[in-house]
Amino acid sequence: MKLLLVTYYTETGHTKRMAEEIGEGAERLGVEAEAKRIEECGLNDLVEADGIVIGSPTYFSNVSWRVKKLIDESIALYRKRRQLTDKVGGCFTSSGTRRDGKDCIRMLELAFGLHHKMKMIPGIIRASGDREEEVSKMCQQYGMKVARQILS
Ligand SMILES: Cc1cc2nc3c(=O)[nH]c(=O)nc-3n(C[C@H](O)[C@H](O)[C@H](O)COP(=O)(O)O)c2cc1C
Numbered sequence: 001m002k003l004l005l006v007t008y009y010t011e012t013g014h015t016k017r018m019a020e021e022i023g024e025g026a027e028r029l030g031v032e033a034e035a036k037r038i039e040e041c042g043l044n045d046l047v048e049a050d051g052i053v054i055g056s057p058t059y060f061s062n063v064s065w066r067v068k069k070l071i072d073e074s075i076a077l078y079r080k081r082r083q084l085t086d087k088v089g090g091c092f093t094s095s096g097t098r099r100d101g102k103d104c105i106r107m108l109e110l111a112f113g114l115h116h117k118m119k120m121i122p123g124i125i126r127a128s129g130d131r132e133e134e135v136s137k138m139c140q141q142y143g144m145k146v147a148r149q150i151l152s
Pocket of ligand 1: 009010011012013014015016056057058059060061062094095096097098100101
């Protein structure tokens with residue numbers, strides 16, 4: 001069975017809910033999904049997954065430092081035979097505003113899509129005021145899109 005890792009940081013729970021819904025979407029297509037807090041996630045978790053989706057709240061138009069910490073640590077995988085290259089990648093953020101969320105997403109897409117050369121699926125943003133049903137639908141559909149890419 002193919003494995004999708006959805007790793008995230010959250011303070012007030014919105015990013016966690018997005019992670020769980022993305023995982024559910026992927027599981028609907030038969031991909032095993034594990035939603036895991038980024039503080040509990042090691043480099044081996046990244047290596048073992050067929051796809052990696054990473055989420056952060058938008059903090060000052062950027063990612064939380066906990067997320068950046070794992071990204072920085074992933075240089076070890078880059079140095080050691082580019083171990084993330086060609087894996088399926090995705091990203092998401094929960095943000096106060098969509099505009100600042102875009103900056104956070106750009107940062108994640110650069111790290112994984114450009115530097116690690118993963119097969120990156122453009123990320124998704126939840127902004128304050130978005131209807132929960134819409135967010136849930138967007139996340140489930142995103143999980144399915146990632147799963148389709150993993151299975152292709
Ligand atoms: C330290 C900090 C910085 C933030 N910076 C921004 C920001 O630059 N732009 C924005 O729109 N929202 C900002 N926010 C709001 C969060 O992005 C928003 O509340 C998010 O939904 C929190 O996600 P969580 O529930 O997963 O913790 C900030 C919040 C905190 C705590």
